[in-house]
Amino acid sequence: MKNKHHDFLTKQPLSQQVTDFLLIRIDRGDYTAHDKLPSVRTLAQQLGVHRLTVFKSYQQLVHNGKIYAKDRSGYYVMPCIQEELKDSNLLHNLASVSDKSYDGTRSIQQLLSPPILAGINFKPPVVSSPLRTNMLSELQAHHVDYQFSKALIDPALLPNAYMSEYVKKVFDLYPKLLGTYSTVQGDEELRVTLAEYFKKRHQFFLLPEDILITSGAQQAIDLIARLMIKPGDTIIMERPTYSGAIDIFRQQGAHIISIPMLPDGYDMDELESIIRNYKPRMMYVTPTFHNPTGYVLPASKRKRLVELAEEYHFLITEDDTTYDMYFEEEPPLPIYGYDTEGVVMYIRSFSKYIAPGLRIAAVLCSPWLMKDLLTLKSLADGGSPLLGQKIFMHYFTSSRMQTHMEKLRIALSLRKEAMERCLAKTNWEWTPPKGGLDLWVQLPEGVSSVELLRRSLALSVSFVPGPFCEPDAVHHSSSIRLSYCYTSERQIEEGMQRLIDAYDSLIHTI
Numbered sequence: 001m002k003n004k005h006h007d008f009l010t011k012q013p014l015s016q017q018v019t020d021f022l023l024i025r026i027d028r029g030d031y032t033a034h035d036k037l038p039s040v041r042t043l044a045q046q047l048g049v050h051r052l053t054v055f056k057s058y059q060q061l062v063h064n065g066k067i068y069a070k071d072r073s074g075y076y077v078m079p080c081i082q083e084e085l086k087d088s089n090l091l092h093n094l095a096s097v098s099d100k101s102y103d104g105t106r107s108i109q110q111l112l113s114p115p116i117l118a119g120i121n122f123k124p125p126v127v128s129s130p131l132r133t134n135m136l137s138e139l140q141a142h143h144v145d146y147q148f149s150k151a152l153i154d155p156a157l158l159p160n161a162y163m164s165e166y167v168k169k170v171f172d173l174y175p176k177l178l179g180t181y182s183t184v185q186g187d188e189e190l191r192v193t194l195a196e197y198f199k200k201r202h203q204f205f206l207l208p209e210d211i212l213i214t215s216g217a218q219q220a221i222d223l224i225a226r227l228m229i230k231p232g233d234t235i236i237m238e239r240p241t242y243s244g245a246i247d248i249f250r251q252q253g254a255h256i257i258s259i260p261m262l263p264d265g266y267d268m269d270e271l272e273s274i275i276r277n278y279k280p281r282m283m284y285v286t287p288t289f290h291n292p293t294g295y296v297l298p299a300s301k302r303k304r305l306v307e308l309a310e311e312y313h314f315l316i317t318e319d320d321t322t323y324d325m326y327f328e329e330e331p332p333l334p335i336y337g338y339d340t341e342g343v344v345m346y347i348r349s350f351s352k353y354i355a356p357g358l359r360i361a362a363v364l365c366s367p368w369l370m371k372d373l374l375t376l377k378s379l380a381d382g383g384s385p386l387l388g389q390k391i392f393m394h395y396f397t398s399s400r401m402q403t404h405m406e407k408l409r410i411a412l413s414l415r416k417e418a419m420e421r422c423l424a425k426t427n428w429e430w431t432p433p434k435g436g437l438d439l440w441v442q443l444p445e446g447v448s449s450v451e452l453l454r455r456s457l458a459l460s461v462s463f464v465p466g467p468f469c470e471p472d473a474v475h476h477s478s479s480i481r482l483s484y485c486y487t488s489e490r491q492i493e494e495g496m497q498r499l500i501d502a503y504d505s506l507i508h509t510i
């Protein structure tokens with residue numbers, strides 16, 4: 001079942017995609033004449049494909065004279081390749097990608113042909129990386145009646161009905177609001193509010209200048225990836241992990257090494273030996289109600305992780321999107337709270353449990369990182385929309401907010417219990433989480449989660465198959481992520497019965 005998740009959502013042969021990926025990087029100047037390319041094993045790991053696939057594309061590139069092989073040493077870039085890249089072969093590949101992406105309206109081939117035919121020294125536009133897709137978005141775009149693939153809170157549990165009051169309040173208070181931009185860093189009033197909130201809640205001593213408002217945590221991860229990673233840089237991720245982050249880091253060309261996330265966090269000795277061997281630039285973690293397992297990294301390991309980052313000089317990106325989704329006691333202090341040297345970049349999203357449509361998240365980091373992050377944010381969008389920031393701020397500081405959170409925690413824990421009652425009828429295994437939005441469920445050995453997904457989609461049920469959450473190609477999982485937050489308890493019961501039916505039909509064929 002290796003790489004089934006690629007087959008499932010992409011159409012071009014994988015080896016062709018790898019070939020295009022390499023050609024584009026060479027053209028961009030990431031590899032120049034006589035540079036050594038990554039080994040077959042490294043590139044296969046980095047891209048999440050089989051080694052044979054990479055081997056096949058290297059052979060194809062050698063055959064086409066784009067690269068050359070040195071005995072027992074590896075593959076190297078042929079001189080003058082940048083000139084050769086203008087040939088119609090690559091243009092054809094780019095054109096076919098473009099045709100697919102844009103419904104074939106006008107291909108890159110059509111756009112480029114006249115100047116090339118006229119002999120003008122024309123540098124073709126480069127589609128940066130046609131290889132990667134956002135797998136989760138593609139899966140979630142399937143319309144189904146029972147949606148267990150979205151870690152999004154059911155709109156019926158969110159304060160939508162009250163939002164119009166806050167919209168009106170905001171327009172009354174700031175009549176010219178839509179006539180101006182937010183600053184790049186985010187609305188100052190909101191940053192002051194959040195600095196006070198973090199101080200009161202966690203004793204973080206922050207200035208408003210230490211906070212950047214982003215359009216959701218997703219944008220925060222993307223900006224940090226751009227800031228920290230160039231192709232080939234090593235990062236560590238938990239295994240499994242949030243698939244939206246895997247897609248970003250792969251797109252950025254990161255070399256991903258993983259550490260298993262267990263119910264009590266990682267084995268810190270194993271982590272240290274990975275760090276010593278691979279010298280990562282960064283580690284991306286979701287330590288509180290970890291996505292997808294719901295596990296929590298204990299306080300002692302949080303502290304140790306910061307010590308390791310200081311000792312081995314790497315950065316921690318702490319993505320705390322579900323910190324407030326606890327069902328019993330409050331989770332431990334965020335890792336950021338243990339950091340005195342500025343080695344943690346902290347992402348806290350408020351999208352999920354207040355108003356996903358507002359797309360509000362905050363990044364906290366030290367001034368030397370903030371400076372460059374601001375440049376990237378200004379390039380991305382010049383600052384998140386002001387209207388959303390103001391509406392969020394007025395709701396966030398209202399008395400309704402606390403009541404909303406209390407009710408939401410109860411509703412989510414009831415849905416989790418409803419899903420667990422359905423799971424209790426199966427021989428699947430899971431560790432009950434104490435918060436978060438998902439259950440990470442282990443199917444019996446040898447059952448393919450991707451095949452189960454195919455069958456359950458036919459019954460109008462979706463979930464996230466384990467391989468989507470695997471950050472490297474070396475490990476494979478027959479687990480599935482079931483989100484209980486988007487559907488009602490009745491829908492959970494009906495949908496889970498269908499999922500169990502799909503499973504029964506699958507095991508009869510094994």
Ligand SMILES: Cc1ncc(COP(=O)(O)O)c(C=O)c1O
Nearest residue numbers: 151216217218242291321349351
């Ligand atoms: C761990 C994690 N990080 C980031 C995100 C994206 O969050 P946002 O909606 O704030 O962009 C999600 C959403 O599911 C998530 O689970």
